[in-house]
Amino acid sequence: MNRENAERVARGLAWFSIGLGAAEVFAPKQMARLIGVRDNDRRRKILRTFGAREVAAGTAILAQSGTGRMVGVWSRVGGDLMDISTLGKAYSTRGANRKRLSIATAAVLGVTALDVICGLQLSASQNGDRTMRVRRTIIIGRAPGEVYPFWRDANNWARIMDFGEVQNLGNGQMRWTVRIPGLREVSWDTRITSDIPESMITWRSMEDAEIDMMTTLRFEPAPGDRGTMVSMEVQFVPPGGALGAAIAKMLTRIPKEATEICLQRAKQLIETGEIARSDASIFMGPHAAQPPEQVPEPAFSH
């Protein structure tokens, strides 16, 4: 099963879930007879609960894509196991129709196999492309001729970076250092791989770097002489292993805000000459909005 097939099977399983779930919710009596157990109040309640679970799983798969859909399919596998265990117990109850119970169990086992295959394939394709991409855009109220040189100067990156340190190595090269909580510091060097004055700059990690990062800034005059639209696109490929997983976890949390904060600080510096700082924002973690005992070094904006 390739990825495309897995997506199609997932959608099929979702509709199956919803159909079966609806039958369990609205016609528990008939369902009980179909699977070969005697109908009573308690069983109707169980069937309705299971039905609600099926509908929820189906909806979750249909409504989401990517990781959400994968989780939805795996939740179906969990549900299948509950079904099998419940059917197994039903064999020894009074008035059970063993033939029908066997057919029902075989059907569930078949669907379970399909769920597992589909889940495995979706998980594999999730891991296949580990690249993380973030893109943010801001208008800075100056012409590209003024905005572009700001970004070309590696020292300015050191002023606006929020979640790590940037060191100017000269020649457009920068050293990025990020602390991975609970692990160690990761450091990688980037160089400029493409540079079109007042239009675009791309930085990329050196070939031997532990983290493959590519950052592209594009500059475009904003309509109505309102300055420059600056868009920043950051792509990361984290390494494998535990470190990679930790970095990936951190990076899924941080880059949207970090990218945006970078852009906002650049705008603040260019437009006002300083980075807006409050009594709380100079601290990395939470801090009450009251004056600091001591201004932290490095303060989270320079």
Next chain:
Amino acid sequence: MKANCWMGANDVRVQEVPDPKILNGRDAIIKITSSAICGSDLHLYNGYIPTMESGDVLGHEFMGEVVELGRDVRNLKVGDRVVVPFPIACGACFSCRQGLFSVCENSNPNAWMAEKLWGHSIAGVFGYSHLLGGYAGGQAQYARVPFADVGALKVPEELRDDQVLFLSDILPTGYMGAEMCDIQPGDTIAVWGCGPVGQFAMASAKMLGAERVVGIDRFPERLRMAREKVGAETINYEETDVYETLQDMTGGRGPDSCIDAVGMEAHAPGIAGMYDKAKQAMKLETDRPIALRQAIMACRNGGTVSVIGVYGGFIDKFPMGSLMNRSIRLRTGQCHVHRYMRPLLERIQHGDIDPSFVITHHMTLDEAPEGFKMFRDKEDECIKIVLNPN
């Protein structure tokens, strides 16, 4: 120094905190002489504004004396007496250059938080949650004022603190509420809420040429103030039906403009009030828009509804059909205080208005927690409290 800190819902305490420090070149440190408690502080006090942290210094209506300046502030001197606007504005961005200072693009370091709630951020605000910047406020002995070269306004010696303090927020806010109504000769303006902002909205409507001004509230002392100090007619919404009464007063046409100076914690007798209280308690809506609904329904066809009461998030049963079909114009905004400070200072100097009429209590900073309670519960006919911290 001493500062009034938010410790949790319904819990403010005066505590010893570090003195403020210059963090940026355009900062000033102010020794505070007067600092007011604002009706919008009650939204914080009652726990309706998200992203507050225990220990946050409150207060966004303050004035005082400059005691220290950052290296880039050239238009102020140590010793100057200044009033500070509640929104923090850079003066240079797209918004500021249009005079929209309260939606400054550069002054909120936590803009990304506000974007999650509102789609876009607004300016940073003193002592008003972390999503508006996490700036320490001015219910303290000292405060740091960022972008002091754009915000802080020097005030003449001959005017007392009580006369100019409200340039920081509530006088311009009330004025902007009236200005947004685009008042024409002969207009009738109805104002929901006769708290200090409502009083200034009514007084401003008169200054801008309204013929009749109607104030709506339930507290007799506030209605009396509206009649005696502003010359408004009044409606007590607990005694009479607001819509019916306004219809009677305006020949069935409705007020030309309606100002909502109440905001997210409106009250109403009967079912309507209970409905929103319950929904807010269950977190099905964040704000109780009772005054806003009434204002829209009462407004005349083609009139203006001007919203200066503070809303935080989401409302329910918004009468969009009435608004759209009847050509009503809805205007809103946190006040662009910087734009109004100078012209309103001139009005005060000319004697057009003396804003000190809303003050009912003076207290020391130490008494701030009592003040909050008194103001929330409207004890002792409390309308406006001014703290004198030094």
